[in-house]
Structure formats: C-alpha cells, structure tokens
Amino acid sequence: MRRLTIWGERKGRRGVGLGLILVAFGAGAVRCLREAPPEGFRSGGAGVTVAPDRTVASRSEEAARGGLRTDFVSLRAGVRTHAASLVELKNGDIRAFWYAGTNEGTRDVTIRTAVLETRTSGWGPERVVTSRERTQEEVWRYVKKLGNPVVSRAPDGALWLFYVTVSVGGWAGSSITMIRSQDDGETWEKARRLVTSPFLNISTLVKGPAITYTDGTMGLPVHHEFLGKFGELLRIDAQGDVVDKVRLSSGREALQPLVLVRDENRALVLMRHAGKARPRRVLSTTTGNAGRTWTAPTGSLLPNSDAALAGMVLADGRMLVALNDTEERRERLSLVVSSDGGASWRTIYRVEDQSEPAWQGLNETDYAAVIERLGEKTVGARRGASDYASSVKRVMFSKQGNTFEFSYPSLIRASGGDFHLAYTWNEAFIKHVQFSQAWLDERLQADARLH
C-alpha cells in the first residue's frame, strides 16, 4: 500500500514537472513568434536626411555666405573633453553631448550637453546630463566610470542617449547604458543597462549613431574589444530591449562601425582600423538584404589612424564622411566624399591639419602659441586665447607631449539644410563646424585629391 502511495506521488510529481516543461516552452514559442525580423532599413538613418524646413533657412544662407562657421561647444577649461555626438531638436536647434572629467576614465567624468540655438546662432551653457553616481543609483549596480555618449532620435520622436559604462576593469569591461528623453533632452527617464554579451555583459562599446528599420526598431552599431575587436549591429525595440544582433566583422582589427544606409536594403559600414596590419585602412562591409547578412570586411581606400569616423548619405546618394585620413596620429581631420558607394573617395576639405613636419616637436612656448592661434581662429577674440593653450597643454602634454588631436567626429544634417560637424579639439574642448549645402557643392566641384 505504502509503495503504491509513493508510486502515485512520484507519478503526480512527474506529471506536474512535464506540465511545467510544456507551459514554459509554449510561452517561449509565443515570444519567439513575436520577434520577427525587420523588413528593411528606413533610409536616412544615422541622424540625417529629414525633410527640409524652410523656416530655419536663414542660418543656412548665412553659412553659405560665410563659408564655414566655427565655435567651441564646451566651455570648461582644464578638463579632458571627448566624444561629441549631435542631434537636431524638434525646433531646429542642435544639441551636443560629450563626456568630460579630470582625465579619461576618472570617477568624476560626466556626460554633458549644450544647445546651439537657431535664434541666437550661439551655443548655450553646458550642463550635466548624467554622472557615474546617478547612473549607479538608477541601474542598481556598481558603476566605476563613464565613456562615449551617442544620441539618436527614435522613430517615436524620443531622444535616446546611449553611453558607455564600466563596472570592472578598463574599456574592455564596458557595457552600454541607455536613457530616454521625451522633451528633447531637458529631462531624462531612468537609466537602463543593455545586456549585449553573455560573459558578465562586458566588452560592448558604442560610438556611431543608430539607424532605424521600417518596423520601428533601431539598429545600434557597437563594437567589442575584449578577446576580439569586432563590430556588431544591435537591433533594439521601442521598449529598449535588444531583440537581435548581427556581426559586422570578426577577428581583432575592427572597431566603432558607422552605418551608412543607402536605401531600404543596401548599406555600407565603415569601421575604424584597430589591427596591426599595414597599411592602415578603414574597413568596410556591405549588405544588400537590410542587414540580414554582411560581406566579409575588406580594407577600403581610406587611410585610418585607428580613429573613429562619422558620416552620412546625401540626398543624391553620395556619401560624406569625416575622418582622420592619416595612418598615424590624429592631427588631420578631413571631409571626404564618395560618389560610387564607397569604392573610391575624394578629399574635399581639410577641417584641421597640423600634420606637417613644421608642427612636430614644438617646444612648450611655440606649442602654446600655435594653440592660441588655433583657438582664436575658431572663435575670434571672444575669449582669452591663453585659456585654450593652458587647457590643451594640461591634457595633451600629460598624455603624449606637444601633439595635436582632432578626432571622434559627429556629423549630421539639420532640416534647414546645414551640416553640423562636432569633434574633439585637442582633447580639451568640443569644436563645432557648420557649413551649408552651397559650400559643400562648391567644394565638390573644386579639384580634390582622389584616394
């Protein structure tokens, strides 16, 4: 009798267990069915190509008359400032994000923002968006340091700011945290961490802006730099959940992918060359099926000094890219254009160029004088030129001596037609360059060097 009871109990328990398995997998199957692949790219991703709004055309005309307009976005002196990211606001203003602190990776690094107002054509005061402490409180876990911010506008109109957070180790231990704003960056919802890697969620970083798919999901280009250095494209749904990802490369040589969407199915990805092979060239991969598969990466004709790129596809299909087109160091920042889908490139303008031998090995006095002159060239005599020199000397001299660095560009086109380029200026400030379509057309027609 007792044996029969035990047999009955076991059988009942096993029946419940089998029921649990079937219920669990039934629920799993429902979730699988919901995760349908996207139909295609929404062209004009990467924060560009919105319908021109003629109400803000006056600035475009002004930029066309004056050629380039330049200014500094960040104001704080004596801090290391890096990794700008731009977005156009709904009223036509431009908002920039970047990070700054005593040094790269220090605990006082904060994500900061400022707005370029259409009305005044000047950058407003900078303020803190988030800090290590705030992020830590909001994601309920220890956070050691913050890194690159990247802003993108979601299909629902909200601003999404992705930024790098590290809990353990160096940048290879990074993960991505995300915050959202429904009021164009005035206030932000609580931070949430994206889980993108199975091993302690380490080794995912972000630099390039997100693209959008026709189903309303977003594609965020990211890279890993732990065991491998390779690019990936994350697909993120409207709730901020990662619903898929695809590799853009493998091995140990590609970082910071930039996705240039050509149409609903075709895109070109350019990646920073971080490998040991020479010559150093920007790596590129393409898709013809909306990102389901990507070609094996190959070296393009663009030189690259292990540095980030920014770019966009113009309305006529040409591609405009800002990059350090040198194989060593980041002393030159150029605008290049491709008319054949990335097969060849023409340099149309040197935004910054301190790469000539005359600028190498300067003593401290000469270096300060050059920095002062470059600062004055950017903003005129609005600010004491020695401020720039002392700030730049503090961060650059401690880092690698008297060198120059113009890097980590972010490039967008506003609805008024103007282009906005922001980049790290000697790791001490964020510089902004604005130019019009007319200025660009003029440069495109001029003789330029073919890569």
Next chain:
Amino acid sequence: MPASTDITGLAGIAGALGCMVTALPGLRELSGQKVAWLVVAVSVVAVVPVAGWSVAVGVRGVTGDLSMTTMVWLGWSRWRRGPREATMEEARWEEGSRFGLEILIGVAALALYPMALGIGRIDPYRLGYGSGWFLSTLLVVALVAWFRRAEVVALAIALAVLAWAGRWNESSNLWDYLLDPLVSFYALGRWGARGVRRAHRGITRRLAGVKR
C-alpha cells in the same frame, strides 16, 4: 523605485549569497528549516543599504543577474536530502543528475563564451534572441532529461525558458537565463576536480601494481 527586473536581479543575487553562506563548513548539516531561515536572513542583510550601498548592488555590478540554472542548482544543493537521509537509489540518482547538469553546463559554456567574445566568426549568443531552432533543441534536451529522470536538468531548462518568456531579468537573451559565468566556472571546476581524482586514482593503482 527600482524596475521589476532590478528587484528580481537583486533578489537572485541576495538569495544566491544566502545559499552560499549555508554551504560554509559548520552550516552544511543544518536542518531544512534552519537553512531556509538562514538563507532569508543573509538575503535581507545583502539587500539592506548601508550608507546608500548594499552588498547585492555591489555584487550585481560585477556579476550581472544570475541565471535560472544557478538558482536551481543552488536551491537543489541546499534542500536535497543529505547522504544520511537518502536511500542508495536516491543518492545514485542525485549524483547522476548532478553529473548530467555539470556536463551540460560545461559543454554549453565552452561552446558559448569564447565564440561570443570574438573567437571565430560564429556568434552562438545570437540564437538566444528568439531562435525557433534553439528553442526546439532545448525542448528536446529538456524532454530527454525528463524521461531519463534527470529532473533537475529539465527543471533548470524549463524555468529558464519560462523566465525568459516572462522577461524576468533585464536581459532579453535566453542564454542569460540558461547560463552565467559563475555556474559555468563552478561546473568546469568540478570537471577539473573529477579529472584530477580519476588521474590520482589511476596513478595510485598503477603504483600499487608496480609494488606487487
């Protein structure tokens, strides 16, 4: 107010810390009820903030959320019958289940982590974003485990799938519900320990043979 996934994540860490404390020497032989109280007490201490900071928050910063497999294993290790209570048949069954779970976790970890972190061109982690093939394979493994009476294996897989379907943790990838580095290192460590024991036994036998 924390999000629901923060609550479940912190609760998982706190519960795991509680289970680990009860495995310390001197506490292993406690009765089931006492173990339960100790787990609850340690868990509460782990989540209570001191100066705005708690042990669970600190640990979560490093480990992330724990998988269902870790939770099932820890729970099962704590509340299974001790060697004195279990019959020989039950003891053999438990050892078999434990071995099966270790094998599965070890194989999965070796297949997943190196490739997901960049060794090679294939990324098995992608399968965790709602691949029908992956889910079907897991169903087969769970059913085989169930009918071979490796209930712990089947239970760990089923609970992981159920938690993933219900978005229990902050990850949207099924792999993160099936595996985490802690349980993987533990399983691989036990593989290593078994290997060392077997090698030691072989050497001892061989030496004994030489002596004869």
